[in-house]
Amino acid sequence: MLKKLVLSLVLLIWAAPIYAVQPSEVLKDPALESRAREISKVLRCPVCQGENIDDSNAAVSKDLRLLVRERLQAGDTDTQVIDYVTDRYGEYVLFEPEKTGANLLLWYLGPGALLLALIGGFFYVRSRRNASEGPASPALSSDEEARLKELMAD
Amino acid sequence: MINELGHFALILALGVALVQATVPLVGAHKGWRGWMAVGDPAAIAQFLLLVVSFAALTHAFVVSDFSLKLVWANSHTDKPMLYKVTGVWGNHEGSMLLWVLILALFGAAAAFFGGALPPRLRARVLSIQAWIGVAFLAFIIFTSNPFTRLTEAPFNGEGMNPLLQDPGLAFHPPFLYLGYVGLSMAFSFAVAALLEGRVDATWARWVRPWTLAAWVFLTIGIALGSWWAYYELGWGGFWFWDPVENASFMPWLLAAALLHSAIVVEKRESLKSWTILLSIMAFGFSLIGTFIVRSGVITSVHSFASDPSRGIFILGILAFFVGGALTLFAFRAGSMQAKGVFSMVSRETALVVNNILLAVAALVVFVGTIWPLVAEMFFGRKLSVGAPFFDQAFTPFMIILALVLPIGAMMPWKRARLGRTVRRLVPAFVLALAIGGLAWSLETGNSLMALIATFLGSWLVLGSATELWTRAAGSPARLRRLPRADWGKATAHSGLGITFIGIGLLLAGSVEDIRVAQLGQPFTVDGYEITLQKVEAVQGPNYTSTTGTMVVKQDGKLIATMHPEKRIYPVQRMPTTEAAIHTTFLRDIYLVIGDPQQDGGYAVRTYIKPFADWIWAGAIIMALGGLLSLSDRRYRVAAGARKTSTAPTHATPAE
Secondary structure: OHHHHHHHHHHHHHHOOOOOOOHHHOOOOHHHHHHHHHHHHHEEOOOOOOOEOOOOOOHHHHHHHHHHHHHHHOOOOHHHHHHHHHHHHOHHHEOOOOOOOOHHHHHHHHHHHHHHHHHHHHHHHHHHHHOOOOOOOOOOOHHHHHHHHHHHHO | OHHHHHHHHHHHHHHHHHHHHHHHHHHHHHOOHHHHOOHHHHHHHHHHHHHHHHHHHHHHHHOOOOOEHHHHHHOOOOOOHHHHHHHHHOOHHHHHHHHHHHHHHHHHHHHHHHHHOOHHHHHHHHHHHHHHHHHHHHHHHHHOOOOOEOOOOOOOOOOOOHHHOOHHHHOHHHHHHHHHHHHHHHHHHHHHHHHHOOOOHHHHHHHHHHHHHHHHHHHHHHHHHHHHHHHHOOOOOOOOOOHHHHHHHHHHHHHHHHHHHHHHHHHHOOOHHHHHHHHHHHHHHHHHHHHHHHHOOOOOOOOOOOOHHHHHHHHHHHHHHHHHHHHHHHHHHHHOOOOOOOOOOOHHHHHHHHHHHHHHHHHHHHHHHHHHHHHHHHHOOOOOOOHHHHHHHHHHHHHHHHHHHHHHHHOOOOOOOHHHHHHHHHHHHHHHHHHHHHHHHHOOOOOHHHHHHHHHHHHHHHHHHHHHHHHOOOOHHHHHHOOHHHHHHHHHHHHHHHHHHHHHHHHHHOEEEEEEEOOOOOEEEOOEEEEEEEEEEEEOOOOEEEEEEEEEEEOOEEEEEEOOEEEEEOOOOEEEEEOEEEEOOOEEEEEEEEEEOOOOOEEEEEEEEEOHHHHHHHHHHHHHHHHHHHOOHHHHHHHHOOOOOOOOOOOOOOO
16 A cells, blocks of 8 residues: 555656756856855655755756755855755755765775775785796596597597 | 476576585586486476577567556557667566576576586586576566466556656666676686685686676766766766665676676686685675665665565675575685786786776775765664765775776786886886866866876876887787787776776866756857757657757857756656756766746756767777787686696797
8 A cells, every 4th residue: 555655656656757957047157156066966856766866857946956956055164064954854865975974884894895905916926926836737537537548449 | 388488497497506506416426427418408498498488578578468466567569679678677676587597698608618627517507507597587576476366457557657658778788797697707706616625727717707898888887877867867967976876886896806807817817716705795795786786785776675584694695695606615725726826917917907997996995885885773863975075085096996907917927127127118208198188178177087097097098008018019010910818908097097087078168057948048068059959849659748849059160059858647647857968078968958937937057078989988998908818828728628737837829
């Protein structure tokens, strides 16, 4: 039942498309507008599947886009605007996760893993440099010898 | 009747797969030749049965047999024939059937071409391949049966998601699956090698073509998907770091790492256990990708199946295969003796660096993709990880990779002199810097991104050219006689460079214009004079369209007449945008028509996207390089002749 309701809601939203950024939303001041666009790209549409509010067709995204522009016109800095939105909608709407708490693990895992891998790689390469060269051609395994005998017998 | 035949063939295939999974494995363990030999006919029989099953399902879609639940839910009589056929895999059940069909295809190919493989290894490979088949056939039959009937056949079907009714997306899944599933061969070979307890150059020579083929298919599949997103979603983005995209990107990165590390095993008998581990993980990530897409656990734009029972089943399959293989690896990895000795500065070291960069980059993508899940489960935070994170965390790896690639690719095996290699590359480096500087000064706003991307891309292309020229010792006649593997390598690396240039210049120089266009009143975007001449309603086969006619002029000269569309699919009550794109070598003009406005005119979005098509052209060139390499004499010889591990490892013609 709930599923059907959600589905019909989704259909309703789809059936009455409101295309991403509308001409009427665009601010007169190009500098302010381009800041608004940049901010819109890091804010996630709360009801869509992985779209930012700049690309999204949902009504709530339109409201958010207007809100962002309103705050910018009121003189907020970019950070203030983003904080304003996250205070109301939660960190879910942030596409760029905050560098706080457990998220530090997310942010520093890449560089950390690279460092570890480079250290490991260094020691591996050093060990190969000092290793002695193995026999030029590997010895035959028992079943290969059996196969060889079989071929020779043919 | 035909449906029941298809259903029956599917169940029979499971039976055959069970035999193939057990008998040759026991035979290989006990050394019973007869039991080992069961693998070949079983693999071919399993494949043929699945062909019958798949053909039956395709037949049901073609004739619109709505007594099948799947056809009813995903098809419609008005749908064009092309999309009736591609509709077979445009849904969960059908796409899983395609998955196992391709899996069986690879198994049958191994049986067919595997004549030169030692019988014990072949038996083990086929049996592992069949284990994967058993798991997924059981998954299909018990949770996602495509042949479920409806008691009363409805008059017409529900239709198919209009976004999927598109040539780009129609062929995206088969290529992707050929790639995903192709990596199962590397996995089967890896597990078989662990059971055997040995890995040598011959093994690598067998694994590498399969991996290369899988990587080529993945490259094409990903490029098709990205191209589709670009023209169909209506805002000209080409990559969204969506979980489903990441699901295909991670195996691609690992496959790229694997096909490089397998070279080291093949030529130098080093990096053996690492290569085995990569083979396991590359296929593991294919399974993770299947899990992410099929379970809908991380909801995203693409996900069209969100039934948790299926997710848990696939998770079980994933845990069994990856967990089992890793356990085996833990016990057996120690027995893989490395042989090759090399110095700190050598091709081997360069390939180790390549593998580190690709593997850590894949790890970053993986963690970014599952982080929302982890954060919610363990830290109680509901958050999102999107493009801004990946742009920052992933891009540095690609920059370092591109910087070191031409140098590493030129280094000789065993022992190299850095100074000598670098000296040869100085002209390429200087020229690349100059091209980067040119892009920087031409691009409005002097974007640093344009500079870096163009420099790196040109560096890759020119570095590859330098390498070929050096190999041929500056003689055009020898250049033609170079092995195809060399040409393939240079082509693939150049393709990467071209993609770099495309991405950098597109992101740096894209121009966007959003406005209300009045009929007949021209407006100017980036030097182009654009006029919306008329808007009319057009009836398509299963949609109605609002089609605009727009004329683009530059300096008074007509450049193009374009027709952006907005379609409504009445069966699904869903609109789609069909952007009109005019492509030339240096830029795309991209037009989207929106809704009529209250006070006349239409909302219109115009984008000028410089170098957009270079992104996919580069990907296709990469794939072409892979194909060239695949056609190298070395592999044809390896596939045809009876070569066992007695072949000396140094006698490789490519060097």
